[in-house]
Amino acid sequence: MKKRYKYLIVGFGVILVFSLSMIYLYLFHGFHDNQLFTGDADHDRMINQFDADADGDGIANLKDHDANNNGRSNMQDIVSGAKRLTGVLYDPLKGGHGNIGGRMGFIVCIDVPRIAYADAGIYLDQLMKDDYERHPDHYQTQKGTNTPATPYFYRRVRNVYDYAKANKMLIRKAGTPKVGDIVFYSRYHATLVVGVHSDGTYDEVEAHPKLIFVQEHKHKKWRPKDVARLLKQ
Numbered sequence: 464m465k466k467r468y469k470y471l472i473v474g475f476g477v478i479l480v481f482s483l484s485m486i487y488l489y490l491f492h493g494f495h496d497n498q499l500f501t502g503d504a505d506h507d508r509m510i511n512q513f514d515a516d517a518d519g520d521g522i523a524n525l526k527d528h529d530a531n532n533n534g535r536s537n538m539q540d541i542v543s544g545a546k547r548l549t550g551v552l553y554d555p556l557k558g559g560h561g562n563i564g565g566r567m568g569f570i571v572c573i574d575v576p577r578i579a580y581a582d583a584g585i586y587l588d589q590l591m592k593d594d595y596e597r598h599p600d601h602y603q604t605q606k607g608t609n610t611p612a613t614p615y616f617y618r619r620v621r622n623v624y625d626y627a628k629a630n631k632m633l634i635r636k637a638g639t640p641k642v643g644d645i646v647f648y649s650r651y652h653a654t655l656v657v658g659v660h661s662d663g664t665y666d667e668v669e670a671h672p673k674l675i676f677v678q679e680h681k682h683k684k685w686r687p688k689d690v691a692r693l694l695k696q
């Protein structure tokens with residue numbers, strides 16, 4: 464009887480510690496939408512995530528130097544948005560198991576540019592959705608399992624790669640990085656450039672399972688890689 468009581472206390476303790484840890488991670492190491500994707504900034508009944516002109520000034524997001532009309536350039540917003548993600552936990556389930564990790568605010572690598580660009584009012588989801596509607600052949604649809612109608616279409620590195628390639632925004636083996644570049648390490652891993660220095664080194668923000676938390680790497684030596692360069696300015 465006493466032993467059973469002990470087990471109960473230990474079991475309760477384990478559950479309590481686990482629950483408190485999850486609450487802590489949710490609060491302090493999670494990304495939370497706060498209307499970034501789900502809001503409707505220009506009240507046109509199209510949520511930001513899929514609004515081609517999120518601030519409603521008549522200029523499409525990619526051509527709008529201040530796409531969210533907050534007085535700061537897209538580049539400034541992208542850099543600050545990416546840096547704010549440092550410390551967010553990498554989603555070990557990678558969106559699996561009903562996206563429990565995603566619901567907790569944990570992210571995968573492509574979420575870094577996805578969220579940072581969204582912070583500027585540029586939504587990769589919208590760009591890819593519209594592109595897919597016009598040119599489904601731009602994407603490897605994998606017998607219908609990789610289309611905007613399926614979960615995670617917008618959170619797959621290879622789809623961002625294929626979008627950039629088909630829209631002439633992919634620079635193969637780029638000689639130098641530029642702030643805002645989405646850097647492809649492969650079709651399955653990408654980072655975001657947030658700083659370029661006069662000595663040729665650069666800073667990037669990365670989410671990777673080995674890092675556990677999103678990190679900014681400073682003064683990295685550039686090695687030519689394929690990059691998506693979406694912004695002209």
Ligand SMILES: [Ca+2]
Pocket residue numbers: 502503504505506507508509510511514517
């Ligand atoms: Ca809207």
Ligand SMILES: [Ca+2]
Pocket residue numbers: 516517518519520521522523524527530
């Ligand atoms: Ca606009």
Ligand SMILES: [Ca+2]
Pocket residue numbers: 528529530531532533534535536537540583
């Ligand atoms: Ca802005």
